[in-house]
Amino acid sequence: MISAMKSLIYSLLTLLALSACEPSFIVGKDDNNTDPYKNFDYLWQECKDRYSYFELKGVDWDAIKSQYRSKLFNDIRADSAFKVMGAMLDELKDGHVNLTSNFNISFYPIEELGPENIRWRTIKDYYLPKDFYISGPFVHDFIANKQIGYLRFSSYTGAISNSNLDFALSRYQNTKGIILDIRQNGGGAVSDVFNLLSRFIDKKTLLFYSRLKEGPGTNDFSQPEAAWLEPHKGVKYTGKVVVLTDRGTFSAGSFTCLGIKAIPNMILMGDTTGGGLGLPNGGQLPNGWTYRFSVTQSLTLDLDNSYEMGVPPDIVAYFDWNDLTKDEVLERAMDEIL
Amino acid sequence: MKKEFVLILVVCIPLLSLGQNKDSLKAIRKSRPTYVKVGTGLDFGAFKDAATSPLVYRGLNLDINLGKIKMDTSFESEMDYKYLLGAYIGHGGYQNSASFVNTLFVSYSQLRQVQVPWSNRWNLKVGGAINVTGNIRFNADLGNNNLGYELFGNLLGSAQLKRDLSRKKEKVLHIWFIKYHLKPKSRNLALRLNAGIVNTNLRNGYAYTGQSQVINNFKPFDGYHFNTFTGMRFGSKLIYTKFLKNKNAIRWTYQFDAYSSGGNVNAFGMSHNTLSFALLFNTK
Numbered sequence: 001m002i003s004a005m006k007s008l009i010y011s012l013l014t015l016l017a018l019s020a021c022e023p024s025f026i027v028g029k030d031d032n033n034t035d036p037y038k039n040f041d042y043l044w045q046e047c048k049d050r051y052s053y054f055e056l057k058g059v060d061w062d063a064i065k066s067q068y069r070s071k072l073f074n075d076i077r078a079d080s081a082f083k084v085m086g087a088m089l090d091e092l093k094d095g096h097v098n099l100t101s102n103f104n105i106s107f108y109p110i111e112e113l114g115p116e117n118i119r120w121r122t123i124k125d126y127y128l129p130k131d132f133y134i135s136g137p138f139v140h141d142f143i144a145n146k147q148i149g150y151l152r153f154s155s156y157t158g159a160i161s162n163s164n165l166d167f168a169l170s171r172y173q174n175t176k177g178i179i180l181d182i183r184q185n186g187g188g189a190v191s192d193v194f195n196l197l198s199r200f201i202d203k204k205t206l207l208f209y210s211r212l213k214e215g216p217g218t219n220d221f222s223q224p225e226a227a228w229l230e231p232h233k234g235v236k237y238t239g240k241v242v243v244l245t246d247r248g249t250f251s252a253g254s255f256t257c258l259g260i261k262a263i264p265n266m267i268l269m270g271d272t273t274g275g276g277l278g279l280p281n282g283g284q285l286p287n288g289w290t291y292r293f294s295v296t297q298s299l300t301l302d303l304d305n306s307y308e309m310g311v312p313p314d315i316v317a318y319f320d321w322n323d324l325t326k327d328e329v330l331e332r333a334m335d336e337i338l
Numbered sequence: 339m340k341k342e343f344v345l346i347l348v349v350c351i352p353l354l355s356l357g358q359n360k361d362s363l364k365a366i367r368k369s370r371p372t373y374v375k376v377g378t379g380l381d382f383g384a385f386k387d388a389a390t391s392p393l394v395y396r397g398l399n400l401d402i403n404l405g406k407i408k409m410d411t412s413f414e415s416e417m418d419y420k421y422l423l424g425a426y427i428g429h430g431g432y433q434n435s436a437s438f439v440n441t442l443f444v445s446y447s448q449l450r451q452v453q454v455p456w457s458n459r460w461n462l463k464v465g466g467a468i469n470v471t472g473n474i475r476f477n478a479d480l481g482n483n484n485l486g487y488e489l490f491g492n493l494l495g496s497a498q499l500k501r502d503l504s505r506k507k508e509k510v511l512h513i514w515f516i517k518y519h520l521k522p523k524s525r526n527l528a529l530r531l532n533a534g535i536v537n538t539n540l541r542n543g544y545a546y547t548g549q550s551q552v553i554n555n556f557k558p559f560d561g562y563h564f565n566t567f568t569g570m571r572f573g574s575k576l577i578y579t580k581f582l583k584n585k586n587a588i589r590w591t592y593q594f595d596a597y598s599s600g601g602n603v604n605a606f607g608m609s610h611n612t613l614s615f616a617l618l619f620n621t622k
Contacts, residue, residue, distance in 0.1 A: 026570065026596040027384050027607035031392035034431030042392065050545060078432055100479075102433045194554045212549045212561065220544075227553040255552070281547040282481030284391035288430015292481045295545040296552060 033286040036072045036081040042285055043085055043099070044069075047092070049216040052278050052294045053308055057093060064091050079103065082289070094294060094308075095250050096280040101289045110250055110274035111184070113310070117246030117271050117319045118183035122327050123152070133171075136164035142175070144334050149178045153196075156252040158189030165199055166235045177240035177337030179330065183270060187251025190279075197259050198232040200241055200266055205229050207259035209299040210279075224299055229259070241266045242333040245313055251276035255298065257311035262301055267336065270317050270329050272310035370413065372622040373587065375405035379614025381422050383439070387475075389546045389604035390483050391428060395437050399424030401612050412451040414463055414498070419444055422610070437477040441610075443595075445469040449498050461500040467532055468493055469571070471597065473608070482547050488606060490597055492571040493536040500528035524581040532595075534571030539599045540564050541606060569600030579618070587618035 024030075033039065044065050054061060068088040072081060078101070086099045086106025095110035124132075128150065132141040137159055139152040149172025172178055197207070209224035243260055245253070245268055254273040260266045278294020285291065297305045317332040381399035386392075399422040406417045420443040428435045447467035454462045468491075475486040504524045511518035540562050542548075548560025573595035581587045591614050598607035 026572075026598045027394060027609050028386035028388060028598075028605060030386070030394035032394075032429055032431055190551055191556075207554075210549045210552045212543075213545045215544055222549075225549065225553050225555075227555075229554055279547055279549055279552050280482055281545060282390065282479075282483040284393060284428070284430065284435060284480065286392050286431065288393070288428070288433035288435060290435075290479045290481070295547055296549045298552070 031286045032288075034078075035286075036074070036076050036084075037069070039081070039285045039287050039289070040069055040072060040085055040088075043291060044088070046283060046291070047089070047293055050213055050281070050293070050295050051092065051097075052213045052221075052297050053092070053094065053305075054218050056297075056305055056308055059091055064088055078287075082106070089291070089293070092293065094278070095274055095276045096278055097291075097293045099289060099291050110276070111246075111248040113274065114247035114271045115318060115321075116184065116248065117317075117329055118181070118244070118248075119319060119321075119324060119327065120152075122324055123150075123181075123330065126325055127327065127330060133168070135167050136161055138164055138168055140168050140171075142172070143179075143330075144338065147176045148172075148334060148337055149175045150181065150330075151178060152181045154182075154185050156185065156188030156190070156192040158192055160192045160195045162234065165195070165232075169199055169235045169237045173235075173237065175239070177242065178237055179242050179244065179333045179337070181244045181330075182249050182253050182256060183244050183246040183329070184248035185250070185253040186248060187253050187255075187276060190252050190255055193252050193255045193259060194229055196256065197263065198229055199236050200238065201229060201231045201263055202236065202238050203231060205231075205262060206301065207262050208255075208301065209303060211297050211299065213295045221297065224303060227259070238265060240337050242269050242336055243267065244270045244329055244333060245273050245311070246271040247274045247310070250274035254307070254311050258298055258300070258307055261311070267315065268311065268313040269315045269333050269336065270313050272312045275308050275310045277305075277308045277311075366410075366412075370408050370410050370622070371585075371620060373407045373409075373618035373620055375403070375407055375416075375418075375589070375616045375618050377401075377403045377405075377589070377591075377614050377616025379403070379591075379612055381424065381610050381612040383422065383424060383426065383441075383608065383610045385426065385439070385473075385475075385606070385608035387486055387604075387606050389542060389606070390477075390480050390486065391435075393428035393430055393435070395426035395428040395435075397424045397426030397437075397439070399439070399441070399610075399612075401614050403614060403616065405616075407618065411461060414447075414449045416445075416447050418446070422612075435477055435479045437475050439476075440474045441471065443469060443471050447494075447496055449496060459502040461502070463498045463500070465496050466494060466535075467496045469532075486542075488542070488599070489540040490569075490571070490599070491538045492534045492597065494532040494571060494573075495535050496530060496532045498528050498530040500526050502526050526579055528575075528577040528579070530575040530577065532571070532573045532575075534569075534597070536567065537569045537571055537597070537600070538564065538566045539569060539606075541599050541601075542604060544603060546604065565599065565601070569598045571595075571597035585620040587620070589616045589618055590614075591616065 099106040143150045207227045211221040211224045277298035279296040280292040281295040282292040317329040379401040381401045384396045386394045403420040422441040426437045449463035449465035471490045509520040543561035550557040550560035576592045578590045593612045596609035
């Protein structure tokens with residue numbers, strides 16, 4: 001009996017010892033690895049399975065793999081392997097695609113698709129008073145003999161507060177129009193888009209649709225979901241609003257412009273935006289570097305996804321860099337309002 | 339599915355007090371010693387969220403646990419709340435990443451005695467447990483996927499073997515010319531094993547990120563799926579309890595717990611090894 005008991009105890013202790021570890025069949029295998037081919041293949045496959053704009057971009061991802069994988073070799077330096085993988089990602093021509101390491105970040109220079117369409121110093125020197133207002137993320141004041149309110153919004157910091165907008169929009173309530181300048185606004189918090197646009201509508205408005213990648217196939221998407229916007233209950237501005245854009249208007253900036261297309265009293269002016277209408281999702285490679293790329297598609301009201309390449313303006317206007325005393329885009333917007 | 343149903347019945351039947359007189363049950367229940375448990379400890383954890391990284395993150399946690407225990411020879415129940423707070427590191431070949439994780443476990447277990455023929459110092463109980471575990475993880479390196487959270491709900495089969503290590507009578511030890519008086523003590527050592535029978539989880543969908551924020555309709559579990567009969571969970575506990583003269587007790591526990599979401603895409607797995615110390619305050 002005693003020996004049976006001992007056996008039982010030993011068995012249980014063995015079981016306990018076996019369980020008292022990190023069972024890879026439950027937690028999963030640690031795939032930590034610096035092999036350039038393994039990391040390349042992992043990144044390529046993640047993009048293949050989850051990236052949302054292959055069809056629109058017309059990218060042959062299998063051909064891209066052959067093209068860039070052949071540039072790797074076993075003893076390649078980390079810096080060089082990074083450059084190869086970063087160049088592969090740049091083939092997607094998407095500002096929401098990056099590879100990030102401790103020593104470098106790959107990026108696709110979306111703003112270089114067109115000329116820089118703003119010179120801030122020109123606006124400060126020739127249009128705004130010296131003591132212009134700064135309300136949170138908005139730099140603003142009257143222009144054109146107090147007939148127009150000018151609001152410069154350079155980044156979606158997620159910090160738009162009701163008090164900022166209440167103050168600015170109350171101030172320009174009796175103007176003939178407002179110019180909202182989001183040129184070179186690289187984006188940020190998408191919540192700001194809705195906070196901002198809710199001030200310029202007077203009824204519930206359908207802005208756009210979005211759909212999410214739901215499987216590894218190129219066209220495995222969820223049903224399009226509608227982005228509705230309710231008007232703000234406080235101070236609003238429902239007069240004419242001209243929104244200035246350029247190629248540097250990206251991500252949340254492009255979302256704003258996509259929404260503006262559905263708002264009748266708002267006009268887009270300047271250059272096509274930089275796109276960035278896919279929500280980027282992040283991940284990590286076996287060597288520890290991280291990446292991100294788009295996993296959603298934004299669609300217009302007629303379910304077109306092509307604004308990912310940039311939201312076109314209603315009125316095209318360019319800054320003339322030969323005359324730095326004048327902002328032609330701003331002048332054109334003033335003409336449109338007056 | 340049929341197999342799982344039978345297993346659920348096997349676990350649940352001990353939870354029901356079948357075949358016992360209601361009055362005698364009530365009396366036993368009333369007289370059953372009850373303890374409030376307050377404990378703390380250290381935990382070594384590991385996890386892998388294949389949706390965002392191929393790396394296993396490992397880290398140390400602070401463990402805080404509270405509970406209510408009812409136990410006697412024939413029955414044992416425990417309502418347990420356990421909170422872990424810790425930092426985990428994923429070692430990539432070139433660079434590391436940190437993930438800060440909060441984990442909350444809520445579990446309830448009931449065990450009933452099964453007679454063993456070999457000795458009255460051994461006590462075998464079987465029964466079941468329900469465990470709900472939630473993680474909130476933050477890893478700044480993962481961009482829009484920096485916040486990960488998931489819920490696991492498991493119905494477990496449970497068995498516990500307890501050995502009474504009490505010294506019933508005073509013992510005198512003679513070491514050379516020194517006489518030691520070893521006073522009577524009440525203590526026991528228990529080994530409990532748990533295995534998941536019904537495993538469920540609430541996990542991210544294919545894309546991991548939801549799109550609710552983009553469509554101005556933020557939902558915290560946007561794109562999540564409730565998955566049933568998938569994944570696994572098992573664990574073990576080695577529990578040493580020493581009863582004091584004032585009817586309170588102190589308890590040392592080594593606990594192992596591991597669970598996974600199952601599935602080939604976006605699989606998640608986590609394990610914990612916890613060493614904890616608790617005070618058991620007798621309330622009845």
